[in-house]
Amino acid sequence: MLNSHPDxxxxxxxxxxxxxxxxxxxxxxxxxxxxxxxxxxxxGVSRTExxxxxxxxxxxxxxxxxxxxxxxxxxxxxxxxxxxxxxxRRSNPAEVMRARLVIEPEITRAAAFTATPxxxxxxxxxxxxxxxxxxxxxxxxxxxxLHRTIAEATQNxxxxxxxxxxxxxRRAVTWGRLRTAPVRPLPTHHSFAEHDAIVDAIEHRDMAxxxxxxxxxxxxxxxxxxxxQMRAANED
Amino acid sequence: MLNSHPDxxxxxxxxxxxxxxxxxxxxxxxxxxxxxxxxxxxxGVSRTExxxxxxxxxxxxxxxxxxxxxxxxxxxxxxxxxxxxxxxRRSNPAEVMRARLVIEPEITRAAAFTATPxxxxxxxxxxxxxxxxxxxxxxxxxxxxLHRTIAEATQNxxxxxxxxxxxxxRRAVTWGRLRTAPVRPLPTHHSFAEHDAIVDAIEHRDMAxxxxxxxxxxxxxxxxxxxxQMRAANED
DNA sequence: ATATAAACCAAAAAGCAATTGGTCGTTTAC
DNA sequence: GTAAACGACCAATTGCTTTTTGGTTTATAT
Numbered sequence: 001m002l003n004s005h006p007d008x009x010x011x012x013x014x015x016x017x018x019x020x021x022x023x024x025x026x027x028x029x030x031x032x033x034x035x036x037x038x039x040x041x042x043x044g045v046s047r048t049e050x051x052x053x054x055x056x057x058x059x060x061x062x063x064x065x066x067x068x069x070x071x072x073x074x075x076x077x078x079x080x081x082x083x084x085x086x087x088x089r090r091s092n093p094a095e096v097m098r099a100r101l102v103i104e105p106e107i108t109r110a111a112a113f114t115a116t117p118x119x120x121x122x123x124x125x126x127x128x129x130x131x132x133x134x135x136x137x138x139x140x141x142x143x144x145x146l147h148r149t150i151a152e153a154t155q156n157x158x159x160x161x162x163x164x165x166x167x168x169x170r171r172a173v174t175w176g177r178l179r180t181a182p183v184r185p186l187p188t189h190h191s192f193a194e195h196d197a198i199v200d201a202i203e204h205r206d207m208a209x210x211x212x213x214x215x216x217x218x219x220x221x222x223x224x225x226x227x228x229q230m231r232a233a234n235e236d
Numbered sequence: 237m238l239n240s241h242p243d244x245x246x247x248x249x250x251x252x253x254x255x256x257x258x259x260x261x262x263x264x265x266x267x268x269x270x271x272x273x274x275x276x277x278x279x280g281v282s283r284t285e286x287x288x289x290x291x292x293x294x295x296x297x298x299x300x301x302x303x304x305x306x307x308x309x310x311x312x313x314x315x316x317x318x319x320x321x322x323x324x325r326r327s328n329p330a331e332v333m334r335a336r337l338v339i340e341p342e343i344t345r346a347a348a349f350t351a352t353p354x355x356x357x358x359x360x361x362x363x364x365x366x367x368x369x370x371x372x373x374x375x376x377x378x379x380x381x382l383h384r385t386i387a388e389a390t391q392n393x394x395x396x397x398x399x400x401x402x403x404x405x406r407r408a409v410t411w412g413r414l415r416t417a418p419v420r421p422l423p424t425h426h427s428f429a430e431h432d433a434i435v436d437a438i439e440h441r442d443m444a445x446x447x448x449x450x451x452x453x454x455x456x457x458x459x460x461x462x463x464x465q466m467r468a469a470n471e472d
Numbered sequence: 473a474t475a476t477a478a479a480c481c482a483a484a485a486a487g488c489a490a491t492t493g494g495t496c497g498t499t500t501a502c
Numbered sequence: 503g504t505a506a507a508c509g510a511c512c513a514a515t516t517g518c519t520t521t522t523t524g525g526t527t528t529a530t531a532t
Contacts, residue, residue: 035492046507051494067493068515090393099394102342110338125295141297141311157326158335158405162398169394271523282476287525303524304484476531485522492515500507 014045014053022073031073033063084165088172096170097222103166104218107151107159109211112202115153122149123199131192146195150202150214190220250281250289258309267309269299320401324408332406333458339402340454341447343387343395348438348446351389358385359435367428382431386438386450426456 021043027033034042040050054071057063065071111119123146130142144167151163194217201209257279263269270278276286290307293299301307347355359382366378380403387399430453437445 036494037492048507054493065493066515067513068491070492070515087394087397090397095392095394098346098392099398102346102390102392102395103339103398106338106342110334129297145297154338156331156334156338158323158331158402159338161323161326161405162335162339162401165398165401166394169397272525273523284476290524301524302484303482304522306484306523474532477529479526479528481524481526483523483525485520487520488518490515490517493513495512496510498507498509501505502503 014043014049015056017043017045018050018053018057027073032070033073035070084168084172087165087169091169091173093173093225096166096173097218097225099166100170101215101218101222103162104147104150105211105215107154107163108198108202108214109207110156110159111150111153112205112207112210114155115150115202116155119149119153120199120203123153123202127192127195127199130195143191143195146199150198153202190224191217194220250279250285251292253279253281254286254289254293263309268306269309271306320404320408323401323405327405329461332402333454333461335402336406337451337454337458339398340383340386341451343390343399344434344438344450345443345447346392346395347386347389348441348443350391351386351438352391355385355389356435356439359389359438363428363431363435366431379427379431382435386434389438426460427453430456 021039022033025033033039036047036050036054040047043050054063054065058065063071063073115123126142126146126149130139130146133139133142148160148163148167151160154160194213197213198210198217201213257275258269261269269275272283272286272290276283279286290299290301294301297311299307299309300311351359362378362382362385366375366382369375369378384396384399384403387396390396430449433449434446434453437449
Protein backbone atom coordinates (compact mmCIF):
# COMPACT_ATOMS: atom_id res chain seq x y z
CA MET A 1 0.00 0.00 0.00
CA LEU A 2 2.58 2.49 1.06
CA ASN A 3 5.46 1.72 -1.24
CA SER A 4 3.63 1.22 -4.46
CA HIS A 5 6.81 1.81 -6.43
CA PRO A 6 9.31 -0.96 -5.92
CA ASP A 7 11.70 0.89 -8.19
CA UNK A 8 14.88 0.10 -6.26
CA UNK A 9 15.78 -2.68 -3.91
CA UNK A 10 13.40 -2.08 -1.04
CA UNK A 11 15.76 -3.47 1.57
CA UNK A 12 18.35 -0.83 0.81
CA UNK A 13 15.88 1.92 1.53
CA UNK A 14 14.92 0.35 4.81
CA UNK A 15 18.57 0.17 5.82
CA UNK A 16 18.97 3.91 5.34
CA UNK A 17 15.66 4.51 7.08
CA UNK A 18 16.87 2.41 9.98
CA UNK A 19 20.19 4.25 10.06
CA UNK A 20 18.34 7.55 10.25
CA UNK A 21 16.18 6.25 13.05
CA UNK A 22 19.19 5.07 15.03
CA UNK A 23 20.96 8.39 14.49
CA UNK A 24 18.12 10.52 15.76
CA UNK A 25 16.80 8.32 18.54
CA UNK A 26 18.06 8.34 22.11
CA UNK A 27 18.94 4.79 22.92
CA UNK A 28 19.07 3.63 26.54
CA UNK A 29 22.36 3.36 28.31
CA UNK A 30 22.98 -0.23 27.27
CA UNK A 31 22.43 0.58 23.62
CA UNK A 32 19.39 -1.62 23.39
CA UNK A 33 16.93 -0.76 20.67
CA UNK A 34 13.23 -1.61 20.66
CA UNK A 35 12.14 -5.18 19.93
CA UNK A 36 11.70 -6.04 16.30
CA UNK A 37 7.93 -6.10 16.54
CA UNK A 38 7.73 -2.60 17.93
CA UNK A 39 10.42 -1.23 15.67
CA UNK A 40 8.82 -2.60 12.55
CA UNK A 41 5.54 -0.96 13.52
CA UNK A 42 7.25 2.31 14.37
CA UNK A 43 9.07 2.40 11.05
CA GLY A 44 6.00 1.29 9.13
CA VAL A 45 7.70 -1.73 7.62
CA SER A 46 7.13 -5.41 8.02
CA ARG A 47 9.21 -7.40 10.47
CA THR A 48 10.60 -9.44 7.60
CA GLU A 49 11.99 -6.37 5.88
CA UNK A 50 13.22 -4.88 9.13
CA UNK A 51 15.08 -8.08 9.87
CA UNK A 52 16.77 -7.92 6.49
CA UNK A 53 17.97 -4.42 7.31
CA UNK A 54 19.12 -5.55 10.76
CA UNK A 55 20.97 -8.41 9.09
CA UNK A 56 22.91 -5.85 7.08
CA UNK A 57 23.83 -3.76 10.09
CA UNK A 58 24.75 -6.85 12.05
CA UNK A 59 27.02 -8.01 9.23
CA UNK A 60 28.63 -4.59 9.36
CA UNK A 61 29.27 -5.17 13.05
CA UNK A 62 27.27 -2.14 14.10
CA UNK A 63 24.93 -4.13 16.28
CA UNK A 64 24.48 -7.57 17.75
CA UNK A 65 21.42 -9.62 18.62
CA UNK A 66 20.53 -12.46 20.90
CA UNK A 67 17.28 -14.32 21.42
CA UNK A 68 15.53 -13.36 24.62
CA UNK A 69 17.92 -10.49 25.17
CA UNK A 70 17.27 -8.10 22.34
CA UNK A 71 19.19 -6.09 19.76
CA UNK A 72 22.01 -3.83 20.85
CA UNK A 73 24.22 -1.22 19.24
CA UNK A 74 27.96 -1.63 19.36
CA UNK A 75 30.04 -4.75 19.41
CA UNK A 76 29.07 -7.90 21.22
CA UNK A 77 30.53 -7.88 24.72
CA UNK A 78 33.42 -10.30 24.90
CA UNK A 79 32.16 -12.92 27.29
CA UNK A 80 34.24 -14.40 30.03
CA UNK A 81 37.72 -13.53 28.94
CA UNK A 82 38.23 -14.80 32.45
CA UNK A 83 38.25 -18.34 31.19
CA UNK A 84 40.31 -20.04 33.85
CA UNK A 85 41.59 -22.76 31.57
CA UNK A 86 42.69 -20.31 28.89
CA UNK A 87 44.41 -18.12 31.45
CA UNK A 88 46.17 -21.09 32.97
CA ARG A 89 47.35 -22.24 29.56
CA ARG A 90 48.89 -18.87 28.82
CA SER A 91 50.43 -18.51 32.24
CA ASN A 92 53.04 -20.33 34.29
CA PRO A 93 54.04 -20.77 37.92
CA ALA A 94 56.39 -17.80 37.89
CA GLU A 95 53.68 -15.50 36.61
CA VAL A 96 51.23 -16.78 39.17
CA MET A 97 53.70 -16.11 41.93
CA ARG A 98 54.39 -12.59 40.67
CA ALA A 99 50.66 -11.91 40.34
CA ARG A 100 50.08 -13.07 43.89
CA LEU A 101 52.83 -10.73 45.05
CA VAL A 102 51.12 -7.87 43.26
CA ILE A 103 47.55 -8.59 44.30
CA GLU A 104 47.44 -10.28 47.68
CA PRO A 105 49.40 -7.77 49.77
CA GLU A 106 47.02 -5.03 48.69
CA ILE A 107 43.99 -7.19 49.39
CA THR A 108 45.46 -7.81 52.82
CA ARG A 109 45.93 -4.10 53.30
CA ALA A 110 42.27 -3.49 52.44
CA ALA A 111 41.22 -6.34 54.72
CA ALA A 112 43.07 -4.75 57.64
CA PHE A 113 40.76 -1.78 57.20
CA THR A 114 37.46 -3.62 56.83
CA ALA A 115 37.82 -6.95 58.64
CA THR A 116 35.11 -7.69 61.17
CA PRO A 117 35.84 -9.40 64.49
CA UNK A 118 34.06 -12.46 63.12
CA UNK A 119 36.36 -12.55 60.11
CA UNK A 120 39.41 -12.19 62.32
CA UNK A 121 38.34 -15.03 64.58
CA UNK A 122 37.81 -17.18 61.50
CA UNK A 123 41.37 -16.36 60.48
CA UNK A 124 42.53 -17.40 63.94
CA UNK A 125 40.65 -20.67 63.53
CA UNK A 126 42.49 -21.29 60.27
CA UNK A 127 45.81 -20.64 62.02
CA UNK A 128 44.99 -23.15 64.75
CA UNK A 129 43.73 -25.81 62.38
CA UNK A 130 46.66 -25.46 60.02
CA UNK A 131 49.00 -26.04 62.97
CA UNK A 132 47.06 -29.16 63.91
CA UNK A 133 47.08 -30.51 60.39
CA UNK A 134 48.28 -34.09 60.17
CA UNK A 135 48.86 -34.11 56.43
CA UNK A 136 50.00 -31.62 53.85
CA UNK A 137 46.61 -31.83 52.18
CA UNK A 138 44.87 -30.74 55.34
CA UNK A 139 47.41 -28.00 55.85
CA UNK A 140 46.86 -26.72 52.34
CA UNK A 141 43.13 -26.69 52.92
CA UNK A 142 43.45 -24.42 55.94
CA UNK A 143 46.12 -22.31 54.28
CA UNK A 144 43.85 -21.74 51.30
CA UNK A 145 40.94 -20.97 53.55
CA LEU A 146 42.99 -18.44 55.49
CA HIS A 147 43.96 -16.56 52.36
CA ARG A 148 40.38 -16.61 51.12
CA THR A 149 39.05 -15.44 54.48
CA ILE A 150 41.36 -12.46 54.19
CA ALA A 151 39.97 -11.72 50.75
CA GLU A 152 36.43 -12.06 52.09
CA ALA A 153 37.29 -9.63 54.86
CA THR A 154 37.63 -6.85 52.30
CA GLN A 155 33.83 -7.05 52.04
CA ASN A 156 34.24 -6.44 48.33
CA UNK A 157 32.72 -9.14 46.16
CA UNK A 158 34.69 -8.00 43.14
CA UNK A 159 38.03 -8.21 44.92
CA UNK A 160 36.96 -11.61 46.20
CA UNK A 161 36.10 -12.67 42.68
CA UNK A 162 39.47 -11.55 41.37
CA UNK A 163 41.15 -13.42 44.19
CA UNK A 164 39.18 -16.56 43.38
CA UNK A 165 40.15 -16.25 39.74
CA UNK A 166 43.78 -15.88 40.69
CA UNK A 167 43.46 -18.87 42.99
CA UNK A 168 41.74 -21.00 40.39
CA UNK A 169 44.49 -20.26 37.89
CA ARG A 170 47.08 -21.06 40.52
CA ARG A 171 45.60 -24.51 41.01
CA ALA A 172 45.11 -25.05 37.29
CA VAL A 173 48.64 -24.13 36.30
CA THR A 174 50.93 -27.09 36.02
CA TRP A 175 53.36 -26.96 38.88
CA GLY A 176 55.36 -29.78 37.39
CA ARG A 177 56.46 -32.49 39.76
CA LEU A 178 57.34 -30.14 42.56
CA ARG A 179 54.47 -31.12 44.78
CA THR A 180 54.12 -31.40 48.48
CA ALA A 181 56.04 -34.06 50.31
CA PRO A 182 54.00 -36.76 52.03
CA VAL A 183 55.38 -35.91 55.48
CA ARG A 184 53.35 -33.85 57.91
CA PRO A 185 54.10 -30.12 58.27
CA LEU A 186 56.75 -29.53 60.90
CA PRO A 187 55.98 -27.12 63.72
CA THR A 188 58.88 -25.01 62.51
CA HIS A 189 57.24 -24.57 59.11
CA HIS A 190 57.96 -21.00 58.05
CA SER A 191 54.35 -20.22 57.18
CA PHE A 192 53.08 -20.55 60.73
CA ALA A 193 54.87 -17.50 62.11
CA GLU A 194 54.27 -15.57 58.90
CA HIS A 195 50.55 -16.28 58.94
CA ASP A 196 50.44 -15.19 62.57
CA ALA A 197 52.11 -11.90 61.67
CA ILE A 198 49.58 -11.26 58.92
CA VAL A 199 46.55 -11.86 61.11
CA ASP A 200 48.11 -9.91 63.99
CA ALA A 201 48.58 -6.90 61.74
CA ILE A 202 45.01 -7.16 60.46
CA GLU A 203 43.72 -7.36 64.00
CA HIS A 204 45.67 -4.22 64.94
CA ARG A 205 44.31 -2.40 61.87
CA ASP A 206 47.91 -2.02 60.76
CA MET A 207 47.31 -1.74 57.03
CA ALA A 208 50.92 -1.17 56.03
CA UNK A 209 52.06 -3.94 58.35
CA UNK A 210 49.48 -6.36 57.02
CA UNK A 211 50.52 -5.70 53.44
CA UNK A 212 54.19 -6.05 54.34
CA UNK A 213 53.59 -9.27 56.24
CA UNK A 214 51.68 -10.80 53.35
CA UNK A 215 54.39 -9.71 50.93
CA UNK A 216 57.08 -11.23 53.12
CA UNK A 217 55.09 -14.45 53.40
CA UNK A 218 54.62 -14.76 49.66
CA UNK A 219 58.28 -14.01 49.06
CA UNK A 220 59.20 -16.84 51.39
CA UNK A 221 56.85 -19.14 49.53
CA UNK A 222 58.43 -18.03 46.28
CA UNK A 223 61.94 -18.68 47.57
CA UNK A 224 61.02 -22.12 48.88
CA UNK A 225 59.46 -22.92 45.55
CA UNK A 226 62.59 -21.93 43.67
CA UNK A 227 64.72 -24.04 45.99
CA UNK A 228 62.50 -27.02 45.31
CA GLN A 229 62.78 -26.39 41.62
CA MET A 230 66.57 -26.26 41.88
CA ARG A 231 66.68 -29.50 43.80
CA ALA A 232 64.39 -31.17 41.30
CA ALA A 233 66.58 -29.94 38.44
CA ASN A 234 69.72 -31.26 40.10
CA GLU A 235 68.15 -34.65 40.58
CA ASP A 236 67.70 -35.05 36.86
CA MET B 237 33.06 -14.51 77.11
CA LEU B 238 33.49 -16.56 74.03
CA ASN B 239 34.32 -20.03 75.23
CA SER B 240 35.02 -19.55 78.88
CA HIS B 241 32.81 -22.49 79.67
CA PRO B 242 33.39 -25.81 77.93
CA ASP B 243 29.69 -26.68 78.42
CA UNK B 244 30.30 -30.27 77.51
CA UNK B 245 27.06 -31.68 78.84
CA UNK B 246 24.13 -30.72 76.59
CA UNK B 247 25.58 -29.83 73.20
CA UNK B 248 28.18 -32.57 73.16
CA UNK B 249 25.53 -35.25 73.30
CA UNK B 250 23.72 -33.78 70.35
CA UNK B 251 26.96 -33.54 68.43
CA UNK B 252 27.52 -37.29 68.83
CA UNK B 253 23.89 -37.96 68.01
CA UNK B 254 24.26 -35.87 64.87
CA UNK B 255 27.49 -37.65 63.95
CA UNK B 256 25.73 -40.99 64.29
CA UNK B 257 22.88 -39.79 62.12
CA UNK B 258 25.28 -38.57 59.43
CA UNK B 259 27.19 -41.84 59.55
CA UNK B 260 24.15 -44.06 59.06
CA UNK B 261 22.15 -41.90 56.67
CA UNK B 262 22.47 -41.95 52.93
CA UNK B 263 23.01 -38.40 51.83
CA UNK B 264 22.31 -37.29 48.25
CA UNK B 265 25.14 -36.90 45.78
CA UNK B 266 25.73 -33.28 46.62
CA UNK B 267 26.12 -34.13 50.29
CA UNK B 268 23.17 -32.03 51.24
CA UNK B 269 21.49 -32.87 54.50
CA UNK B 270 17.91 -32.07 55.42
CA UNK B 271 16.98 -28.51 56.35
CA UNK B 272 17.45 -27.61 59.98
CA UNK B 273 13.76 -27.57 60.72
CA UNK B 274 13.26 -31.12 59.43
CA UNK B 275 16.46 -32.43 60.95
CA UNK B 276 15.70 -31.03 64.37
CA UNK B 277 12.31 -32.72 64.29
CA UNK B 278 13.80 -36.00 63.06
CA UNK B 279 16.42 -36.01 65.81
CA GLY B 280 13.90 -34.92 68.42
CA VAL B 281 15.91 -31.86 69.47
CA SER B 282 15.19 -28.19 69.24
CA ARG B 283 16.53 -26.21 66.31
CA THR B 284 18.62 -24.11 68.67
CA GLU B 285 20.44 -27.16 70.00
CA UNK B 286 20.81 -28.67 66.55
CA UNK B 287 22.37 -25.45 65.35
CA UNK B 288 24.87 -25.54 68.18
CA UNK B 289 25.89 -29.01 67.11
CA UNK B 290 26.08 -27.91 63.46
CA UNK B 291 28.26 -25.00 64.56
CA UNK B 292 30.70 -27.48 66.02
CA UNK B 293 30.87 -29.60 62.90
CA UNK B 294 31.18 -26.52 60.73
CA UNK B 295 34.06 -25.26 62.85
CA UNK B 296 35.69 -28.63 62.33
CA UNK B 297 35.33 -28.07 58.61
CA UNK B 298 33.22 -31.19 58.16
CA UNK B 299 30.32 -29.30 56.64
CA UNK B 300 29.39 -25.89 55.30
CA UNK B 301 26.17 -23.93 55.27
CA UNK B 302 24.68 -21.10 53.28
CA UNK B 303 21.39 -19.26 53.57
CA UNK B 304 18.95 -20.29 50.90
CA UNK B 305 21.16 -23.14 49.79
CA UNK B 306 21.27 -25.52 52.69
CA UNK B 307 23.80 -27.49 54.73
CA UNK B 308 26.32 -29.72 52.98
CA UNK B 309 28.95 -32.23 54.01
CA UNK B 310 32.53 -31.68 52.94
CA UNK B 311 34.36 -28.48 52.25
CA UNK B 312 32.78 -25.44 50.72
CA UNK B 313 33.11 -25.50 46.94
CA UNK B 314 35.36 -22.65 45.90
CA UNK B 315 32.89 -21.04 43.57
CA UNK B 316 34.83 -20.13 40.49
CA UNK B 317 33.85 -16.55 40.01
CA UNK B 318 35.03 -16.39 36.41
CA UNK B 319 31.62 -15.35 35.19
CA UNK B 320 31.68 -11.63 34.46
CA UNK B 321 27.92 -11.28 34.51
CA UNK B 322 27.58 -12.99 37.86
CA UNK B 323 30.31 -10.80 39.31
CA UNK B 324 28.68 -7.68 37.95
CA ARG B 325 25.36 -8.66 39.43
CA ARG B 326 26.87 -9.10 42.86
CA SER B 327 28.91 -5.94 42.67
CA ASN B 328 28.20 -2.22 42.38
CA PRO B 329 29.97 0.94 41.24
CA ALA B 330 31.41 1.68 44.66
CA GLU B 331 32.97 -1.77 44.88
CA VAL B 332 34.38 -1.47 41.39
CA MET B 333 36.00 1.83 42.27
CA ARG B 334 37.53 0.42 45.43
CA ALA B 335 38.77 -2.65 43.61
CA ARG B 336 40.42 -0.45 40.99
CA LEU B 337 42.11 1.51 43.77
CA VAL B 338 43.43 -1.71 45.23
CA ILE B 339 44.55 -3.37 42.01
CA GLU B 340 45.59 -0.81 39.44
CA PRO B 341 48.22 1.13 41.40
CA GLU B 342 50.10 -2.09 42.04
CA ILE B 343 49.81 -3.13 38.42
CA THR B 344 51.23 0.26 37.53
CA ARG B 345 54.07 -0.26 39.98
CA ALA B 346 54.89 -3.59 38.35
CA ALA B 347 54.63 -2.00 34.91
CA ALA B 348 57.18 0.65 35.87
CA PHE B 349 59.61 -2.19 36.43
CA THR B 350 58.94 -4.19 33.27
CA ALA B 351 57.64 -1.76 30.66
CA THR B 352 59.49 -1.87 27.34
CA PRO B 353 60.21 1.28 25.32
CA UNK B 354 57.63 0.11 22.81
CA UNK B 355 54.99 -0.12 25.52
CA UNK B 356 55.87 3.34 26.79
CA UNK B 357 55.59 4.88 23.35
CA UNK B 358 52.19 3.24 22.96
CA UNK B 359 51.17 4.86 26.23
CA UNK B 360 52.36 8.20 24.86
CA UNK B 361 50.24 7.61 21.77
CA UNK B 362 47.20 7.05 23.95
CA UNK B 363 47.92 10.31 25.77
CA UNK B 364 48.08 12.24 22.51
CA UNK B 365 44.97 10.65 21.03
CA UNK B 366 42.93 11.15 24.19
CA UNK B 367 43.81 14.85 24.08
CA UNK B 368 42.66 15.04 20.48
CA UNK B 369 39.38 13.26 21.18
CA UNK B 370 36.35 15.08 19.81
CA UNK B 371 33.78 13.16 21.80
CA UNK B 372 33.64 11.55 25.19
CA UNK B 373 33.21 8.18 23.57
CA UNK B 374 36.49 8.58 21.73
CA UNK B 375 38.18 9.83 24.88
CA UNK B 376 36.94 6.83 26.81
CA UNK B 377 38.33 4.55 24.15
CA UNK B 378 41.85 5.95 24.48
CA UNK B 379 41.60 6.14 28.25
CA UNK B 380 40.66 2.47 28.40
CA UNK B 381 43.46 1.60 26.02
CA LEU B 382 46.00 3.50 28.10
CA HIS B 383 45.06 1.62 31.23
CA ARG B 384 45.19 -1.68 29.39
CA THR B 385 48.56 -0.85 27.84
CA ILE B 386 49.88 -0.32 31.35
CA ALA B 387 48.53 -3.72 32.37
CA GLU B 388 50.12 -5.28 29.29
CA ALA B 389 53.42 -3.67 30.22
CA THR B 390 53.63 -5.92 33.27
CA GLN B 391 54.35 -8.72 30.77
CA ASN B 392 52.28 -10.95 33.00
CA UNK B 393 49.35 -12.57 31.22
CA UNK B 394 47.66 -13.46 34.49
CA UNK B 395 47.76 -9.90 35.76
CA UNK B 396 46.48 -8.78 32.38
CA UNK B 397 43.66 -11.30 32.62
CA UNK B 398 42.71 -10.08 36.07
CA UNK B 399 42.78 -6.51 34.82
CA UNK B 400 40.54 -7.46 31.89
CA UNK B 401 38.13 -9.14 34.27
CA UNK B 402 38.03 -6.06 36.45
CA UNK B 403 37.48 -3.92 33.40
CA UNK B 404 34.72 -6.13 32.03
CA UNK B 405 32.91 -6.00 35.34
CA ARG B 406 33.33 -2.24 35.43
CA ARG B 407 31.58 -1.92 32.08
CA ALA B 408 28.92 -4.45 32.98
CA VAL B 409 27.96 -2.85 36.27
CA THR B 410 25.05 -0.48 35.95
CA TRP B 411 26.29 3.03 36.48
CA GLY B 412 22.79 4.41 36.59
CA ARG B 413 22.19 7.63 34.73
CA LEU B 414 25.50 9.17 35.59
CA ARG B 415 26.87 8.93 32.10
CA THR B 416 29.25 11.07 30.16
CA ALA B 417 28.10 14.47 29.08
CA PRO B 418 27.70 15.03 25.34
CA VAL B 419 30.26 17.83 25.28
CA ARG B 420 33.83 17.21 24.21
CA PRO B 421 36.52 16.78 26.87
CA LEU B 422 38.01 20.14 27.82
CA PRO B 423 41.78 20.60 27.60
CA THR B 424 41.77 21.24 31.32
CA HIS B 425 40.27 17.83 32.02
CA HIS B 426 41.93 16.55 35.16
CA SER B 427 42.86 13.20 33.66
CA PHE B 428 45.26 14.62 31.12
CA ALA B 429 47.86 15.81 33.61
CA GLU B 430 47.32 12.76 35.80
CA HIS B 431 47.82 10.38 32.91
CA ASP B 432 50.98 12.25 32.00
CA ALA B 433 52.30 11.85 35.53
CA ILE B 434 51.64 8.11 35.44
CA VAL B 435 53.43 7.54 32.17
CA ASP B 436 56.29 9.84 33.19
CA ALA B 437 56.85 7.82 36.35
CA ILE B 438 56.78 4.56 34.39
CA GLU B 439 59.29 5.94 31.93
CA HIS B 440 61.63 6.94 34.77
CA ARG B 441 61.29 3.47 36.33
CA ASP B 442 59.88 5.20 39.39
CA MET B 443 57.80 2.33 40.76
CA ALA B 444 56.59 4.10 43.89
CA UNK B 445 55.85 7.24 41.91
CA UNK B 446 53.92 5.32 39.27
CA UNK B 447 51.79 3.59 41.87
CA UNK B 448 51.16 6.88 43.67
CA UNK B 449 50.26 8.66 40.45
CA UNK B 450 47.80 5.96 39.47
CA UNK B 451 46.29 6.01 42.93
CA UNK B 452 45.91 9.78 42.80
CA UNK B 453 44.32 9.54 39.37
CA UNK B 454 41.78 6.95 40.45
CA UNK B 455 40.97 8.93 43.55
CA UNK B 456 40.21 11.93 41.38
CA UNK B 457 38.00 9.80 39.18
CA UNK B 458 36.24 8.53 42.29
CA UNK B 459 35.71 12.04 43.59
CA UNK B 460 34.32 13.27 40.28
CA UNK B 461 32.01 10.31 40.17
CA UNK B 462 30.67 11.03 43.63
CA UNK B 463 30.10 14.66 42.67
CA UNK B 464 28.13 13.55 39.64
CA GLN B 465 26.10 11.24 41.83
CA MET B 466 25.37 14.06 44.24
CA ARG B 467 24.28 16.32 41.44
CA ALA B 468 22.05 13.63 39.98
CA ALA B 469 20.50 13.03 43.40
CA ASN B 470 19.82 16.73 43.88
CA GLU B 471 18.13 16.94 40.53
CA ASP B 472 15.54 14.43 41.59
C1' DA C 473 19.30 -18.79 83.79
C1' DT C 474 18.54 -21.59 80.05
C1' DA C 475 16.21 -23.69 76.68
C1' DT C 476 12.36 -23.56 73.65
C1' DA C 477 9.25 -22.04 70.41
C1' DA C 478 7.74 -18.80 67.32
C1' DA C 479 8.32 -14.96 64.28
C1' DC C 480 10.99 -12.41 61.21
C1' DC C 481 14.87 -11.47 57.83
C1' DA C 482 17.61 -11.67 53.68
C1' DA C 483 19.82 -14.75 50.43
C1' DA C 484 18.96 -18.20 47.27
C1' DA C 485 16.17 -21.25 44.57
C1' DA C 486 12.15 -22.63 42.06
C1' DG C 487 8.36 -21.84 39.44
C1' DC C 488 5.72 -19.00 36.16
C1' DA C 489 4.38 -15.65 32.78
C1' DA C 490 5.92 -12.31 29.46
C1' DT C 491 9.34 -10.88 26.14
C1' DT C 492 12.35 -11.51 22.17
C1' DG C 493 15.14 -12.96 18.17
C1' DG C 494 14.81 -16.81 14.97
C1' DT C 495 12.05 -19.90 11.88
C1' DC C 496 8.42 -22.00 9.23
C1' DG C 497 4.03 -22.18 6.65
C1' DT C 498 0.26 -19.89 4.60
C1' DT C 499 -1.81 -16.01 2.52
C1' DT C 500 -1.73 -11.81 -0.14
C1' DA C 501 -0.41 -8.53 -3.62
C1' DC C 502 1.34 -7.01 -7.97
C1' DG D 503 4.73 -16.53 -10.34
C1' DT D 504 7.29 -14.56 -7.22
C1' DA D 505 8.22 -12.11 -3.30
C1' DA D 506 6.52 -9.69 0.42
C1' DA D 507 3.47 -9.87 4.45
C1' DC D 508 1.32 -12.03 8.08
C1' DG D 509 0.63 -15.22 11.64
C1' DA D 510 1.98 -18.97 14.42
C1' DC D 511 5.35 -21.24 16.81
C1' DC D 512 9.99 -22.14 19.16
C1' DA D 513 13.63 -21.74 22.47
C1' DA D 514 16.44 -18.60 25.03
C1' DT D 515 16.14 -15.07 28.27
C1' DT D 516 14.26 -11.89 31.48
C1' DG D 517 11.41 -10.31 35.23
C1' DC D 518 8.44 -11.29 38.79
C1' DT D 519 6.43 -13.94 42.59
C1' DT D 520 6.51 -17.61 45.78
C1' DT D 521 8.88 -20.92 48.44
C1' DT D 522 12.76 -22.63 50.85
C1' DT D 523 16.64 -22.04 53.95
C1' DG D 524 20.19 -20.63 57.22
C1' DG D 525 20.63 -16.77 60.46
C1' DT D 526 18.72 -13.65 64.06
C1' DT D 527 15.68 -11.79 67.39
C1' DT D 528 12.02 -11.91 70.86
C1' DA D 529 8.93 -13.57 74.04
C1' DT D 530 7.74 -17.45 77.01
C1' DA D 531 8.16 -21.14 79.98
C1' DT D 532 10.54 -24.42 82.87
